[in-house]
Amino acid sequence: MTKFGLSYIGFSFIQLLILFVFYELPLSLEYFLISHSSQINSNIQNVFVLVSMLVILTAFINYSKTKMWADWHWENIWNNKRIILGILILMLMFGFLMPNIAPSHNQQLLDKIEEKLPFFITIFSEVVFGPICEEIIFRAGIFEYALALFPKLAFFFSVLMFASVHMLGDMINLLDWLVYLVMSLMFTFTYFKTRKVEASIAVHMLWNLCAIVFGI
Numbered sequence: 001m002t003k004f005g006l007s008y009i010g011f012s013f014i015q016l017l018i019l020f021v022f023y024e025l026p027l028s029l030e031y032f033l034i035s036h037s038s039q040i041n042s043n044i045q046n047v048f049v050l051v052s053m054l055v056i057l058t059a060f061i062n063y064s065k066t067k068m069w070a071d072w073h074w075e076n077i078w079n080n081k082r083i084i085l086g087i088l089i090l091m092l093m094f095g096f097l098m099p100n101i102a103p104s105h106n107q108q109l110l111d112k113i114e115e116k117l118p119f120f121i122t123i124f125s126e127v128v129f130g131p132i133c134e135e136i137i138f139r140a141g142i143f144e145y146a147l148a149l150f151p152k153l154a155f156f157f158s159v160l161m162f163a164s165v166h167m168l169g170d171m172i173n174l175l176d177w178l179v180y181l182v183m184s185l186m187f188t189f190t191y192f193k194t195r196k197v198e199a200s201i202a203v204h205m206l207w208n209l210c211a212i213v214f215g216i
Contacts, residue, residue: 013142016137016141016145019136019141020137022056023060023137025052026049026052026125027049029048030045030049030116050121050124053124056133057132060133060136064136064197069140069197070136070197070198076194076196077196077198077199080196080199083190083193083194084199087186087189088207091183091186091203094182095211123212127205127208127212131205131208134204135191135197135200138158138161138184138188139187139197139200140191142158143155143158143191146158155192158184159181159184160184162187162188163180163184166180167180186207187200187203187204188200
């Protein structure tokens, strides 16, 4: 790889880091507002959080188009429906077979924040906002750039990065590591097989929806 190529990828990783910071803003904002709930009207809090999610989601989608990571055509999901459904079934089997474990530190914090939000905002956050932003960062972004740097390790690097971010604050819980590693493995495999971020987004969305519905 040329020096220019390395510099470009390095700059791109910085861009992804900035994207991740923006992705974390809405729930960080909600956490701040909860801490000052006696001073701020709850309806105003909800509007702030929802508007920030919509603005950031729009920015992520536009960025992915600029980078030519996604064209956002439904055909990219429909044409890969067998892989999407197959991966989802495997994940559901894993979810139902896994013993009940305490939520990770990351999930506990997320639950604490989202229990203060209206149900429709929680659904939007977990089923739409989160999957789209995370798949753009970890699959279309990190996986592709890692593939250019170290092709043989790119798949596992993307898997580990996703799991590590979700395990922050609870790195020693082996069962939670297993859960997030399997999730990341399935999302990354979907993207690797289809090379369409829309497909991994679809799996991620469906999984999060099933996790809410079935309490997995």
